[in-house]
Amino acid sequence: MNSIEEIAKVLRRIKSAVIFTHMRPDGDTLGCGMALHRAFSLIGVRSEVVNEGEIPEKFSFLEGMREIKRSPTFDAEVFITVDTSGEARLGALEPLYRAGAKKKTTVNIDHHISNGRYAKYNFVRDRASNAENVLALINALGVEAKGEIADFLMLGMVTDSGSFSHSDVDGDTFRAAAAAADGGADISKISYETMKRQSKARAQMFLETASALRYFSDDSLAIALVSLSMLKKYGLSPDCTEGIVDFALTIDCVQVSVSLLEVKKGQYKASFRSKGRVDVNAVAHTFGGGGHRLASGCMFFGEPEEIYDKIRYAVFQHTEE
Ligand SMILES: [Mn+2]
Known part of the structure; x- marks a missing residue:
């Protein structure tokens, strides 16, 4: 691995970069x-930011987001990846990155421990x-970090730390956030726009889903279901279901929360969250999925009632006493 000073020294000498x-x-x-x-x-380096897909609407309040390109528009000297644990995470841009990386200087700045250190400078x-x-x-x-730069950095800190509430938040997180706040970052706007705001249709769908929550195993397991017909009824896309799985975990007695999102007739994408007594990575693994101990996912085929039974049994098997 390289030091941040080493990487800064390299980047100060370049003329152009794609991020x-x-x-x-x-x-x-x-x-x-x-x-x-x-x-x-x-500092006089020509650069641009690229992403393979759509930029979610919730980030559009930061005007600079409109400058993000689908693919590079010029032949830059350096390729930089940010927050990207492996080349495959670049999606459709992976082949272009790999081809360019053969002859260019590459720099990888990341915080995932699983990062493969795939660049020249990491x-x-x-x-x-x-x-x-x-x-x-x-x-x-x-x-x-002033003005827009402070806002962009604060956006990363607020969203990835769950508004400074995750277990990996420490003094360094707050020192970095303090620097962005001193630079003028609008923390209240950033957290409202990205963590709270939703459309009326999304709020209605959420309330309907929450009130139909099913409880099992002495209320220690809660399962939420979002059907295709419900998305259609409210005119919503599947990404509006993000966050639904977190809701039931706020309930005292619930140890495991599951959301089932119908992606095709009879096919459900499941997300699992655990408070700790149940290893939901192992649960998802039973059904060909995986993830982490406290957050995981997998796919199910069949009728909801059958799926509930399968989940109930797998959760029971992976509950620690
Ligand atoms: Mn991140």
Whole structure:
């Protein structure tokens, strides 16, 4: 691994860079990409941020997001990836990245411990958000996190840390957030726009789903179901179901929360969340999926009632006494 100073030294000498962000982009990858892009413009490096897909609407309140391109528009000297644990996370841009990486300098700035250190220069440090690492890089480039840069970094920190509530949040997270706040980041707007705001239709769908929540195993297991017909009724797309699985975990007696999203007739995408007594990675693994101990996912085929039974049994098998 390289130090942030080493990487800053390399980047201070370059003329151009393309900054790659990961597929199904979140606030961290986009915030890191845009913050670095703005920092480059202040030190005379031509750069652009690319992402393979649509930029979620909830990030559009930050105007700079409109500048993000689907693929590189010029032949840059350096390829940089941010918040991207492996090349496959670049989605449709992976082949282009790999082809370019053969002859270009590559830089990888990330916070996932699983990161494969696939670039020539790698800085991987376990932090609540990668925005904390990008802040260190920007400072090492001699740029202060002010104005838009502060907003982009705060976006990464707020979203990846669950509004500074996840277990990996520590003093360093707050020191980085303090620097962004000192630079003028609008934390209240950023958290409202990205963590709270929703459409009326989404709120109605959520309330209907929550009131139909099914409880099993002495109320320690809760399952929410979002059918295709419900999405149709409210005119919503499947990404509006994000966050539904987290709701039931707020209930005292619930140890495991599951959401089932119907993706095709009789086919359900399941998300699992656990408070700790149940290893939901093992549960999802039973059905060909996986993830982490406390958060995982898999696919189910069949009727909801049969699926509930399967989940109930698998959760029972993986409950620690
Ligand atoms: Mn991240």
